[in-house]
Amino acid sequence: MASQLGLKSRINSTTSLGKIFNAQEMIASSHIAKARTVALNAKPYSDAIFDAVQALAAHTDIDHPIVKSTEKNPRVAVLALTSDRGMAGAYTSSIIRETESLLTRLDKEGKQPLLYVYGRRGVSYYRYRNRKIAATWEGNTDQPGAEIAREIADRLLGDYMKTAAQGGVSELYIIFTEFVNMVVQKVRVLRMLPVELVRNGDQKAGSATGTEQGAGVPSTIDQAGTDAAAVVQDDDTSPLYAFEPSVDKVLDAILPKYVQSRIHECLLTAAASETASRQNAMHTATDNANNLIDSLTRQLNASRQASITQELTEIISSADALNKEEE
Amino acid sequence: MASSTMKVNIVASDRPLWTGEAKSVSIPASEGGMGLLPDHEPILTVIDKGTISAVDVDGNRHSFEVTDGFASFDSNSLTVAVETGVDTKKDPTATAD
Numbered sequence: 001m002a003s004q005l006g007l008k009s010r011i012n013s014t015t016s017l018g019k020i021f022n023a024q025e026m027i028a029s030s031h032i033a034k035a036r037t038v039a040l041n042a043k044p045y046s047d048a049i050f051d052a053v054q055a056l057a058a059h060t061d062i063d064h065p066i067v068k069s070t071e072k073n074p075r076v077a078v079l080a081l082t083s084d085r086g087m088a089g090a091y092t093s094s095i096i097r098e099t100e101s102l103l104t105r106l107d108k109e110g111k112q113p114l115l116y117v118y119g120r121r122g123v124s125y126y127r128y129r130n131r132k133i134a135a136t137w138e139g140n141t142d143q144p145g146a147e148i149a150r151e152i153a154d155r156l157l158g159d160y161m162k163t164a165a166q167g168g169v170s171e172l173y174i175i176f177t178e179f180v181n182m183v184v185q186k187v188r189v190l191r192m193l194p195v196e197l198v199r200n201g202d203q204k205a206g207s208a209t210g211t212e213q214g215a216g217v218p219s220t221i222d223q224a225g226t227d228a229a230a231v232v233q234d235d236d237t238s239p240l241y242a243f244e245p246s247v248d249k250v251l252d253a254i255l256p257k258y259v260q261s262r263i264h265e266c267l268l269t270a271a272a273s274e275t276a277s278r279q280n281a282m283h284t285a286t287d288n289a290n291n292l293i294d295s296l297t298r299q300l301n302a303s304r305q306a307s308i309t310q311e312l313t314e315i316i317s318s319a320d321a322l323n324k325e326e327e
Numbered sequence: 328m329a330s331s332t333m334k335v336n337i338v339a340s341d342r343p344l345w346t347g348e349a350k351s352v353s354i355p356a357s358e359g360g361m362g363l364l365p366d367h368e369p370i371l372t373v374i375d376k377g378t379i380s381a382v383d384v385d386g387n388r389h390s391f392e393v394t395d396g397f398a399s400f401d402s403n404s405l406t407v408a409v410e411t412g413v414d415t416k417k418d419p420t421a422t423a424d
Contacts, residue, residue, distance in 0.1 A: 250373055
């Protein structure tokens with residue numbers, strides 16, 4: 001049986017660990033609320049962009065490199081969103097497992113995946129294994145701002161827009177954790193680029209307006225705001241948008257923003273998942289610490305009682321021996 | 328029938344900036360400043376760095392310093408989405424510094 005002193009010190013250290021886990025759990029649950037507000041605040045923007053892209057898709061026949069990859073290029077980009085810090089259960093390891101299986105699949109398809117990693121844990125995992133990483137980002141994985149989303153989107157779009165000869169990529173996959181609810185978070189693989197547009201208009205109307213719009217939009221710089229009604233007439237039922245300065249310019253401006261806001265969305269849901277899985281992990285750890293303390297206390301009590309019993313036996317038996325001598 | 332106000336929704340990438348009814352809005356469109364009144368034709372335009380100002384139903388002016396983005400006007404509702412924006416809190420015509 002372990003010494004009482006040893007048990008006592010184990011109980012003490014487990015108690016203080018339990019306190020740390022408990023504190024981490026409380027920090028995580030306070031962050032969840034924050035992550036939710038951040039995601040809620042970013043939603044109107046992504047909705048606005050989505051609506052605009054929908055309007056564009058319904059209205060014109062988009063022929064933009066972001067929507068259609070023009071050349072054959074085996075290189076593809078894979079972005080894995082991991083966490084900066086540990087203590088989040090299986091969060092990073094499930095992402096890494098999914099990333100590995102995606103990389104293997106892409107390899108089998110004859111593609112050359114380039115790895116991009118966000119989050120210190122993922123970066124150190126791949127660095128330690130001497131894997132080639134195209135680019136890494138670290139910091140604030142639990143509360144990513146619009147800045148980091150812009151940085152990542154700029155780099156990835158930059159690589160996407162390059163030609164094969166310049167070392168560009170033809171597709172972009174993102175592996176992130178989707179926040180379903182506090183208990184369930186799912187690892188998902190999303191093909192971000194080329195963008196797949198869901199168009200609600202029929203193909204015929206789209207292609208017909210595409211050419212007309214580009215040439216026919218009158219430049220309506222109307223400081224007074226008078227309604228310039230001379231937009232291209234068209235029998236399609238979708239709203240007759242005028243695009244300024246031109247359809248192409250608007251596409252050039254909006255599509256990168258669309259990609260950026262999608263990436264931001266992924267970062268935010270990943271951050272919420274990270275916080276939730278950290279809270280779950282810390283909750284389990286606190287429970288485990290309490291169970292351990294209980295069983296150690298029981299052992300301590302048993303060993304204390306055993307030693308008391310032993311002492312009593314010794315005293316009684318020595319007293320007996322003395323009595324016998326006197327007789 | 329022309330209505331006298333329009334719905335305006337100004338959002339930055341990290342938070343919504345302002346929502347409300349407005350009598351007129353001016354935006355820094357890429358081709359020059361653009362004023363929008365209620366019942367404007369549907370338009371989707373790129374906007375540059377500059378100031379957006381909206382005059383609400385009570386005649387108060389709300390202005391925002393924004394970076395690039397875009398604005399879309401459709402069925403009497405204007406949506407302005409910008410990268411970043413700050414509420415300037417004052418009337419730009421009164422305190423031009």
